[in-house]
Amino acid sequence: MGVIVSVTNQKGGVGKTVTVSSLASALNSQGYKVLSVDLDPQRNLDMVAGKGMAIKVGDVTTKSVLNVLKGECSLEEIIVPSSIGDLARASNLLSQWAGQPLITRTEFEKLSQEECFATMSKRYKEGWGENDHRVLKMKLAPVKDKYDFILMDTNPSLTLLTVNSLFAADYVLIPAFAEAASREAIIELWDTIRGMKAFNPDMRLQVAGILVTKFNKRNRNANGYVRVFEKMAKSMGTIVFQQKIRQGVSVTEYLTPQMDLLSYDTTGISSVDYKQFAKEFLERIHTMEEARKYG
Numbered sequence: 001m002g003v004i005v006s007v008t009n010q011k012g013g014v015g016k017t018v019t020v021s022s023l024a025s026a027l028n029s030q031g032y033k034v035l036s037v038d039l040d041p042q043r044n045l046d047m048v049a050g051k052g053m054a055i056k057v058g059d060v061t062t063k064s065v066l067n068v069l070k071g072e073c074s075l076e077e078i079i080v081p082s083s084i085g086d087l088a089r090a091s092n093l094l095s096q097w098a099g100q101p102l103i104t105r106t107e108f109e110k111l112s113q114e115e116c117f118a119t120m121s122k123r124y125k126e127g128w129g130e131n132d133h134r135v136l137k138m139k140l141a142p143v144k145d146k147y148d149f150i151l152m153d154t155n156p157s158l159t160l161l162t163v164n165s166l167f168a169a170d171y172v173l174i175p176a177f178a179e180a181a182s183r184e185a186i187i188e189l190w191d192t193i194r195g196m197k198a199f200n201p202d203m204r205l206q207v208a209g210i211l212v213t214k215f216n217k218r219n220r221n222a223n224g225y226v227r228v229f230e231k232m233a234k235s236m237g238t239i240v241f242q243q244k245i246r247q248g249v250s251v252t253e254y255l256t257p258q259m260d261l262l263s264y265d266t267t268g269i270s271s272v273d274y275k276q277f278a279k280e281f282l283e284r285i286h287t288m289e290e291a292r293k294y295g
């Protein structure tokens with residue numbers, strides 16, 4: 001059975017893309033069959049999956065996830081091999097398909113939780129068709145069992161793309177820097193998940209855990225936030241992964257040569273941590289799958 005994982009945080013620049021690409025790379029090199037799906041109109045995952053993988057801005061002749069979501073082709077038709085395993089590429093025009101965010105950050109900060117839910121629910125009904133959040137799940141269904149893992153990289157705001165990804169996924173993995181803004185972003189995502197579950201009782205999504213990225217253990221604030229995240233994780237019924245991804249120089253460089261981090265700098269501290277994290281991730285998913293089966 002293929003396991004579908006959405007790597008999500010409604011905040012940008014927290015390590016989503018480096019996490020998806022490194023995890024895909026690590027799992028792929030261990031012999032797992034992995035499909036990575038780029039759902040971010042910025043196409044960063046496609047860029048790190050190998051030079052020339054990203055579909056150029058405005059190219060409407062090469063098929064992408066956009067064509068799949070628009071119902072113009074199957075997912076299978078757009079899958080290409082890449083340096084991190086199979087890849088379903090994004091188009092910059094995905095942002096047009098995604099439309100307006102369901103809720104903006106300013107609204108989220110200003111409104112009460114009930115008002116947020118009401119606003120989201122209203123826009124959801126007005127702006128999108130009744131089943132628009134189910135499209136990706138339906139499109140993934142025929143390929144699901146051809147893979148051990150399907151990893152989705154998502155866009156930073158709460159749009160139809162994010163909602164599709166969360167609805168399609170069995171698990172969400174939340175990368176976060178150990179800092180105040182990430183704390184807010186985790187709360188935001190947790191509210192989104194609970195809101196979606198309230199409207200969609202058939203949603204399978206469980207939170208696999210929070211992965212602390214760009215970690216500097218000498219920073220006292222960072223250690224404090226890890227403890228805060230641990231408390232939050234507990235109340236969400238999940239965990240903070242033991243393995244943290246340390247802050248490494250190569251993570252700031254690998255996008256330029258358009259390589260995944262593990263290929264760019266095999267022995268760098270962040271790469272070493274991602275390889276170790278891949279082991280913990282496998283154990284965690286195994287435990288959660290067993291619990292689903294027998295629990």
Ligand SMILES: Nc1ncnc2c1ncn2[C@@H]1O[C@H](COP(=O)(O)OP(=O)(O)O)[C@@H](O)[C@H]1O
Binds near residue numbers: 011018044214215252
């Ligand atoms: N472990 C890390 N060490 C150092 N910098 C990091 C690390 N993880 C992420 N970063 C920084 O954050 C940036 C954004 O990472 P990225 O994976 O592209 O985030 P997202 O996909 O969430 O927008 C990277 O280009 C890098 O500068």
Ligand SMILES: [Mg+2]
Binds near residue numbers: 016044045
């Ligand atoms: Mg990204």
